Amino acid sequence: MADEEVSQTDTQGKVLKALKKHSHLAELQWAECISSVKVSEVGDGNLNDVFRAFPSEDPSNSVVVKHAPPYIKCLGKDFPLHEERGELEYKAQFKFHSIAPGSVPKPIFYDSSLRVMCMEDLRNYVIYRSSLISGHLNDDAALKLARDVAIIHRDTHVAKIGEDAIKQLDKEFQNTSTLTLREQLLFTSPFTPGDPSNQCSDAVKARLDWLYGDQEVLRAAADMKRIFLEKKEALVHGDLHTGSIMVKDEDAKITNAGCSYVGPCSLDLGLLVANYIFTYYCHLLCPEDNDNRRVFAYRVVEICNKTVDEYFKHMTSVTEDVEIYQAKLISEMAGFAGCEIIRRLVGPAHVGEFDHTHDAEIDALGAGVRLLKAFDRIHSIGTLMLIALMLA
Structure with a gap:
């Protein structure tokens, strides 16, 4: 395909054009001859188009390429979103890679004119x-995932780099459009009756009075929104769920850093634990092979405990007494976990855990409600899991 034949209005055309443009890089020399480059769409990203590109004679020599359309992919063109978010994702991925090598796929380039980002292809990894x-x-x-998150938080934390540096980092990672979207989908829309973006099952719809009829829940969600918007603590991933992590054997890598910003460390941990809770209910309430699945569900509870313990071993940048700081972080973590659980059940970005165990949605919704109602009284991961899962 000659350059002039590549339509800049065609997404795959933009991908091919960007690859050829950057074929001087060692990883992309094969892209010089664009006629031999193959591009196929992969992934199920909520925000971006994701492709795998490779030379036709050597499919194993592939890279992943992301393109940011000017709207939210999972919601459609009626929900616009700035295309510049791709540049911020590249910057965040580059930063994470420099702080904790191996924590993310190796970034290769970002082309600002074409809104195309290229990175290492985790070919043999699977979505967590x-x-x-x-x-x-x-x-x-x-545990490797917990360490990587801890190191990134530690080395960008205000307690380590100082107030002036955190203000500069905040300017560097200004993410207004994505932050506004996240605020809306995580803390506002799910707690607003009749919001047009909400999409939930009939079973969940029948229990929405648990949210809208409980002022304590609504006040807690508002508290978490304020912390999300106002607490400038460290550079965080901002959307750390199990769909944004790739695993292979004992390795884990964090992907989809497009929501990164300077915010509360507790956000990343809260979102991750919420997604482990989805896994717990997925297996606990599955009628097939339930004995073994219940065993696995309790393994997930244990990994939550281990995750927080491992995180605190390595996240040593604190602004006050260590025990007080950790207790506050876990309290916020519980609140963020509650919001994440509720927004996944009520909002548009549902999770695969409940595709075949719909009854588990109600149990998970209850966990989210309990965490929000009790978040300011939760100061340990053990208490968080007891309240979320009613394990006592």
Whole structure:
């Protein structure tokens, strides 16, 4: 395909054009001859188009390429979103890679004119959510993930780099459009009766009075929104769920850093634990092979405890007494976990854990409500899991 034949209005055309433009890079020399480059769409991203590109003679020599359309992919063109978010994702991925090598796929380039980002292809990795749903959990991979998140938080934390540096980092990672979207979908729309973006099952719809009829829940969601918007603590991923993590054996890598910003460390941990809770209910309430699935569900509870313990071993940048700081972080974590659980059940971005265990949605919704109602009284991961899962 000659350059002039590549339509700049065609997404795959933009991908090919960007690859050829950057074929001087060692990883992309094969893209010089664009006629031999193959591009196929992969992934199920909520925001972006994701492709795998490779030379036709060597499919194993592939890269992943992302394109940011000017709207939210999972909601459609009626929900616009700035295309510049791709540049911020590249910057965040580059930063994470420099702080904690191996924590993310290696970034290769970002082309600002074409809104195209290129990175290492994790060919033999699987999406963490899919692995957990299928009943596979490697403790070493989970602990490596906890360490990587801790190191990124530690080395960008205001307690380590200082007030002036955190203000500069905040300017560097200004993410207004995506932050506004996240605020809306995580803290506002799910708690607003009749919001047009909400999409939930009939079973969940029948229990929405748990949200809208409880002022304590609504006040807690408002508290978490304020912390999300106002607490400038460290550079965080901002959307750390099990669909944004890839695993292979004992390794884990964080992907989809387009929501990164300077915010509360508790956000990343809260979102991650919420998604482990989805896994717990997915297996606990599945009638098929329930004995083994229940065993796996309790393994997930244990990995939550281990995740927080491992995180605190490495996240040593604190602004006050260590025990007080950790207690506050876990309290916020519980609140963010509650919001994440509720928005996944009420909002548009549902999770695969409940595709075949719809009854588990109600139990999960209850967990989200309990965490929000009790978040300011939760100061340990053990208490968080007891309240979320009613394990006592």
